[in-house]
Amino acid sequence: MVLKVFFPSCCASAESGILIGRWISEQNSAVILAVIHFPFIPVQVKQYLSEVQRVTKVSVSVLGSWSNSKWEKEESLSEFLEDLGTIFSHEPWIQISKEGDSKFWSCSTLQKNSNNPKEEEIILVYYDQRKVMLSHLHPPLDTAASTDHKAEDASKLSAIFDTVAKSKILFMTDRYDDGPIKLTHWQSDGIEASIIVELMKQASVPACMLLTFLLSLVSGVCRSRKANIFVSLLIDVALGLLLISWLYRKNRIGHLADTLIPVADHVAEELQDLLQWLMGAPAGLKMNRALDQVLGRFFLYHIHLWISYIHLMSPFIEMILWYVGLSACLGLTVALCILSDIIALLTFHIYCFYVYGARLYCLKIYGLSSLWRLFRGKKWNVLRQRVDSCSYDLDQLFIGTLLFTILLFLLPTTALYYLVFTLLRLLVVIVQGLIHLLVDLIDSLPLYSVILRLCRSYRLAAGVKFRVLEQQDGKPLRLLMQINPLSYGSVVQTYRLPTYSCYPKDSWTSLCKKLFLGELIYPWKHKGEKQD
Template identity: 75%
Template sequence: MVLKIFFPICCSAAESGLLVGRWIPEQNSAVILAVIHFPFIPGQVKQYLSEMQHATQVKLSVLGSWTKTKQAKEESLDRFLEDLGTIFSHDPWIQLSKEKGSKFWSCSASWKDSNGNEEDENILVYYDQRKVMLSQLHPQDPVVSSDQKTVEASKLVAVFDTVAKSKLLFMKDRYDEGPVKLTHWQSEGVEASIIVELLKQASVPACMLITFLLSLVCGVCKSRVLTFWPLSFIWSKLSTCEQLGHRLQHLQIISSKRKAPNQTQLMRKANMFLSLLIDMTLGILLMSWLYQKNRIGHLANALVPMADHVAQQLQDLLQWLMGVPAGLKMNRALDQVLGRFFLYHIHLWISYIHLMSPFIEMILWHVGLSACLGLTVALSIVSDIIALMTFHIYCFYVYGARLYCLKIYGLSSLWRLFRGKKWNVLRQRVDSCSYDLDQLFIGTLLFTILLFLLPTTALYYLVFTLLRLLVVIVQGLIHLLVDLINSLPFYSVILRLCRSYRLASGVKFRVLEQEAGKPLRLLMQINPLTYGRVVQLYKLPTYSCYPKDSWGSLCKKLLVGELIYPWKHKGEKQD
């Protein structure tokens, strides 16, 4: 039988005394948590352990004795510690001691039922009690891990949980007055920070104030006025409104008085707080940069010439399409109608831009103030501005797509007419059908007209679809950046960088000493999670936009002329 003893490194220098910890019978393991040294009274030790067992919900007991051998005159003390096994009567009774003049330790375990226990193999495993105490063990992914690794991970969870749940035991140090003196990882004094305590005290009124303000904002947002058509439509379509609602939810979670039920929820709150803090810091830096050296005015002065340049380029493009583009012979009548129609829209748009030009600087000045709410809010505003500035391109795309789609579906319907087929709307299938001569004649005329007009329509549709996709790609990159800031777990990544042992994926054992007839001594070291795994586990949920359709479905829609909205919000239902 193999007996595994997990011994904290901090207790190696403890004076002779009793080993306190938890016995895990299903794993045949003993987890040592502290050493009780002299002077002590057995009855008071039992009473103290009973109180701590009730408070920590950990089955604490005296597992054995610890002897720090220095001189030969301490042999009487060793015998006395061995005799304590009859008082505390734990099975097995573990005896640990340092051998005088040797780097090896002696480790023995005596059982009441000694049948076959003379051949027990003892493994002494050292562990850093502070790191194990503060660590959060993440089991291996069952999809990629084998059964053996899963079993080993479950054994380690019991050890980590035992140390983590014994936090109250570590609150008592050797300087505290009382009948029991302990040695553990906080024996030199309980760690504390005045700054942390002051922040905790100050956070209570701050959270109450933020909660009150958020309740007012939420009450306004949920009012019936915002549910009417114009406001509800704007709220659902503008990226800025979506981002503000998302950050409002984060503030509600952070300022909530309800305590986090577990470590994962606490980590989620910390990630939200740090994400919000970094977002606002970057936004304030951007705002300070914009308002220096009159950059807002320079930007406002550059917008109107930029809009004129884009309009001129579109007009040149339309003039090219109204001629003989790439040597193609187009239907001149339809070409002229479409070209003049789109040129008129450009003229209206430029007139609107010049009408708004005196107010652009003032609008940008007030919009720049919104950067103090966060860089993501500023980026969302930029995305909405791009959508408004390219609204005429969107209109061109919609006109071209609708006209092209009408001709495609008309040609497909007339092609079924030639083959004696028709589309059954009720059963959603193609059925056979007999047509008379007049229907075939009219169908032939319409098919010929649509077929010869298709190249002109398809060219306009192709050009404006490419322009629309260019705008969508730019907005998509902005949305991806906003999504990255919203979902990236900054606190977990920083914790992995500065204190990697806090996020443990497992452990590794290093052999310290091994000799025949001596207990095997191992050092347990924590393996931290990889950065990719940290991001995967602690990634924050976001309203983020994502492609609605697969690439195949998207190409099919482009081919038949259906309107595409490649970026949609998670809260919306798919068609």
């Protein structure tokens, strides 16, 4: 059976001592966490490991010995290291030694309690202890396509990552402490090694210090989702303040208010021209003149009401825009949502035209469908929600024929008005939908995770890859374990924040069906909610 030994690369130059770590019997693997140097007292080592095991809930023990011949020249050292196996009873006892400046290592195991000791094939895997401790191993996103073999490999890797991540208390002891135990691990240089970093912080500009403080605050206090929310909120407010500084500079609010009234008048004039075109012979189509004139004058009257309303509000528009612009201090998304509401108010007459046309068209469609069932001797059973057979007398058939003929010949005129105003309404809905998509993008984009993937890709691990360092007969296979970071698409998919989306949730088939039948489309409604 293959024995896998995960050895931290930071301990490659450590002085001789004993190896402490976790033995994973299910995988026949040993995860080395640190090296305890000579001299030490075995009783104190056992007490220290029991305390670490109590705090971390990880079964940390002495797994073997480490010999660095570059530091130790005594011939009796190897015999002494073998004798330590009787004090710290662990099966198998792992012995790793480095042959001076040579690149070759020797790794062997001792099984004193076994009656039939077997020579095991050993694979020595180096890993970056700091990166493994700080990284978070993500499961495969496509669980349906992942095989059982991949899931098993992911569980094995997660056991190794969890072992290193839960052993943070072990890395707080460095070789400069006054205690009786001296350790070598990724943080063994202790506080003294961070003096240069602290000097660089003091010499940096205040903006860099503020950025470092915010990043440490986010990474230390917040995790994943909370960190993404915090960064998104920070950027949202910053963009809002930039918008405020742009709006209130050079009296852009006044220019915007002066432009708004002529634009509204121009839109009203274009609608009047469109209605005049519909009241004639649009595209050479012969319409029902009486109904065409009634509908055209009805909509023209609403346009005149709308123009009067706009001119009545014109003295207050600049003041309204001035106060609305201040809402951007709450974030760019707040300003965009208010902009969407302003567009809805400015196009309220278009919405009214769409509702009138849709209701009239829907009434005729359902009337024609009901009268068509009458011709076939059918009727709609409301209680059972199905079509049943029914016998009609001559008077009912005569009246049904008259109504069907009237509705059928009036349908083209109504359908043309409905088509035109539906296209206008869809244009407004598309503009509002783009605004809401931008709001959702700002609110849901995991900016902190994306920045973390860009700057420290090892923090978001999708898996590992192994690179062969040494492969020679009689020597253990030496591999280097490297972290495979998550792709940017997987980062966005995994850490995307949930939002209340305001765009339609219906499928394209359902949307086309509603448009054909004349049912109202509410872009702010969710699928499954009751609609009139």
